[in-house]
Amino acid sequence: PIENELDDDDFSSLVIQSYSYPNLPALERYRRQADTPAETTTLTPEVKDVVPEQNSSDTSLGPKITQPSGPIKLMGLRVEESDKEPKIVDELITSVLRETHFYLRLFGDGFTNETIIAFTHAPAQYGDTCDHLLNGEYKVSYAESDSALFYLLAPPPLDDYRFYICAKNSEKDHFLHQGPEKWKMLATHNKLLPLWASLILIVILLMLASLFSGLNLGLMALDRTELKIIANTGTEKERKYARAIMPVRAHGNYLLCTILLSNVAVNSTFTVILDDLTSGLVAVIGSTLAIVFIAEITPQAICARHGLLIGAKSIWIMKIVMGICAPLAWPTSKLLDYFLGEEIGTHYNRERLKELVRVTDHVNDLDKEEVNIISGALDLRKKKVSDVMTKLKDCFMLPVNSILDFETMSEIVKSGYSRIPVYEGSRGNIITVLFIKDLAFVDPDDNTPLRTLCQYYQNPCNFVFEDVTLDVMLKQFKEGHKGHMAFVQRIEEGDGDPVYETVGLVTLEDVIEEMIQAEIVDETDVISDNRTKKRLARPLNKFQDLAAFAGHHEHQRVHVSPQLVLATFQFLSTSVEPFRVDHISETVLRRLLKQDVIQHIKLRGDEDKNDPKRYVFSEGKPVDYFVLILEGRVEVTVGRENLVFEAGPFTYFGVQALTQNVGLAEAPAPSTLGSLQNLNMDSMLRHSFVPDYSVRAIAELYYLTIKRSMYLAAKRATLMEKGVLGRGGTNEQIEPEVDKLLREGENHRIEDIREDRPREDNAKPFVPTSASPHTNATFKEKEPTNPEEEKLLKK
Structure with a gap:
């Protein structure tokens, strides 16, 4: 009940039946208020009535009420429209922002077109004279017998923010107090902060909201395992940043509670301050856009990429905030630790670690071989x-x-x-x-x-x-x-x-x-791996093919070890010019060594050291063969002065017997290599080599002897082999012909060389002045001597 004279039903009937409102929405609103009379006393401003603007020539609206029906008696009030949305304060009193205009509707009895109201802070009983009025008197804008509408300017609040209403119906009357009941009161309130302070605080709050939102993603995404890895393997700056973050990040739940609590508090404060500056839809849209774009999307996008840097630079702010939020955040974190357990961090098993290396191959600096090594090492435990x-x-x-x-x-x-x-x-x-x-x-x-x-x-x-x-x-x-x-x-x-x-x-x-995850192939491997059995395509080292020198040839009378034959093959093909690969092919040389070319001189103690059987070369005696010492020792006597020195294995003599008039001093070009016919003609020439030194065995001796005829046969076999191979043939196709040529050369004998054959005057043989290839001697023509000098030399 508003007054003792009226109960709820009487007051609702009065409101619905006695007032004619200028529009239908107002009628519907008051019909709803009649259903809930308490809304009339609380004066909740939810629908704005359409109130005609006040005419400057006529300050009243609606029907004229010239005769008062009695003293004014206020039964309730409601704010109809205001510049700033009113709010409800203590004891359900409606409060309006100070110094804003608003429409106030008063409900009661005795209102006229001359009704004037004022405000006072002093409480009094109904009908008492108002002695302490605030500045400002307001005349009615629209009046009926049971309600009146006033256009007011909200006064600033004093010590007591509540105002009481005083009213009168004429200028000469005194203002009468309408009573201290709470449904007859009106309040005003100040803004939370001045405009400049609100703007500064909004900027600060947006910055803090951005920081907390970004760190929520940046710091919490860096678990303790990753921080330890960065602190141990990162760059100098990354190690510094990781060490700064690790003490705070160690308290994961405490940090999480602090960030979330601070972020929610900052966003809520920002919304309240923005609502104080604006109202309604503007505040909702403004706060939503600012929080989403400025305080959420942008900072999280940045911290997702640079969380380590930003977290390290702002760690001191987080320590301060953690101290401020400790009364609420620390107990909450302990509860999380108790029920959920402490944060362990990210751990990878073998499969996950291998997959991590594989899927990040395009962004890390690992080579494919390094990735394979890591994967292979992790798979060792799985393979048998x-x-x-x-x-x-x-x-x-x-x-x-x-x-x-x-x-x-x-x-x-x-x-x-x-x-x-x-x-x-x-x-x-x-x-x-x-x-x-x-x-x-x-x-x-x-x-x-x-x-x-x-x-x-x-x-x-x-x-x-x-x-x-x-x-x-x-x-x-x-x-x-x-x-x-x-x-x-x-x-x-x-x-x-x-x-x-x-x-x-x-x-x-x-x-x-x-x-x-790769095959290791060394220099002796024949196949690539044990599964595919794929043979390696690599050239065979001729010096490692020992089987080719094993066994004995049927034409050999003297046998030596296969190792010595291999050493002889290697020495001839690399150190003796006439037997190099550009003169004699390796295949032909290998077959040449299987012929009857090994000689043996076995000494007896009772033999004379000048026994002709001991001599390999005799001074002045023509020879047509080349000699290579294999085992044993020989004594070489050189020149007219009879210089004597000893020679051992792999010393050779008589190269000139093979190369004289054959042109083997240097490798022939393909165009001048000659033909089989030329070599056949050359083999029939009667050439001989007359040494000016003697070679005598002084111990049991094994030596290699290759005659000129056999050497020429080897050259013919080499030319034949090159021709066949050049036409796409194989060595197997020419092996019979090569063996035939070498046998013919072995059986060939030079019949014109005799020990007592007189030398023709025009024959100018080359005579070596040294028997050893290790000397610096050269070959030159022998000067003719007169008969007297020859007799002296014979003596």
Whole structure:
């Protein structure tokens, strides 16, 4: 009830039946207020009535009420329209922003077109005279017998922000107090802050909101594991930033609660201040756009890329805010730690770590080989030795009853392995391992049994099961106690006892190849890998093909070791000019050494040292062959002064016997190389070499002798080989012809050279002044002498 005279039903009927409003919305609003009379007393301004503007010539609106029906009695009030939306303060009193214009509707009895109201801070009873009025009197704008509408300017609030209404119906009357009831009161309020302070505070709040929003993404995205990685492996600046953040980031839940609490508080404060400056839809749209674009999207986009830098630079702000928010944030973080557990950080297992390296390959600075090495190392625990082993049938092995002769040693060297399994009986019964270094002091000519060598060294074998993983094998190989080779066994289970079957072998190289995800090919490998068995396309080193020199040719009367034949082949093809590859091909030279070209002089103690059988070359005696000392010692006597020196293995004599008048001093060009017919003609020429030195054996001697005819046959065979190969043929097609030419050269004899044959006057042979290739002597024509000088020289 508003007054004792009227109850709720009477007041609602009065409002609905007695007032004629200028528009339908006002009528509907008051109909709703009649249904809830309490809204009339609270004066909630929700619908703005359309009030005609006040005419300057007529200050009243609506019907004229000239006769007062009695004293004014206020029953309630409501703010109809205002510049700033009113709000409800204590005790449901309507408050209007100071110094703003608004329309106030008063409900009651006794209103006329002359009604004037004023405000006072002093409370009094209804009907008392108002003595303490505020400045400003307001005349009615629209009046009816039971309501009146006033256009007012809100006064500034004093100590007491509530105002009481005083009213009168004429200028000569006194203002009468309308009572102290709360539904008859009106209040005013100030703005929260001055305009300049509000603008500054809005900017500061937006900056803080941006910082908290960005750090929420930037700092929380940097977990402790990543910070430790950056602190240990980053650049100097990154390490500095990470060390600054780590102490704060260690308290993850506390930091999270502080950031969220601060961000919510700042955004709420910003919304309140913006609402104080504006109102309604403007405040909603303005705060939404500012928070979304300025305080959310932009800072999070920046901190997502530069969170480490921004977090380190603003860490002191976060420490201050954490101290301020500690009363609420710290207990909340402890609750989170208790129920959710402390933050552990990001951890990767093997699969995730390998996938992380693979998916970030396009942004990191790792090469493809480095990525493969990382992936291979992480997969060692998953792979078994059965996946990488070499099957036993593909292994190079030796039976224990083998003889270490030249053929076996050649096969061992040709295989290219440093460890060779040795078996007894079947290949699966491996008893020991032969190391190549064990053969260092074994002479192939001794034909040493392999069993003897194995019993002496007793190298142990390492057996593993096929389900052993590669990380275990790598650990065993690193320790080195059992060597770098292991034999893989498989358990064959049946009705009886289990049987262990050796199925393959694995080496340290196999494990490393799986680790680096690539094949390791050394200089002795024949195939690329054990799975594809693809042979490597590489030229064969002619000096490592020992098998080509093994065995004895059927035409050889004197035999030497294959090692010495190999050394002779290498020396001739690299150090003696007439036998280089541009003169004699390697194939022809190898076949040439298989002919009957080795000579042997065996000395007896009772023989005369001047025995002609000891002489390889005699001074003044024409020869047509080249000599290379293989084993033994010779004495060389040179020139008229009879200078004497000794020579040993791989000293050669008589090169001029091969090259004189043949033009082999330098490599011939293809255009001047000649033809088979020219060489055939040249072979029929009667040339001889007359040395001016003597070569005599002083110890048992093995030496190589190649006659001029055989050398010319080798040159013809080389030309034939080049022609066939140039037309796309193979060596197998010309082998019979090459053998035929070499045999003809071996059987050919020069019949015109005789020891007592007189020399023609026009023959001017080249005579060497030195018998050794190690001297600086040159060849020159021998000057003719008169008969008297020749007689003296003979004496």
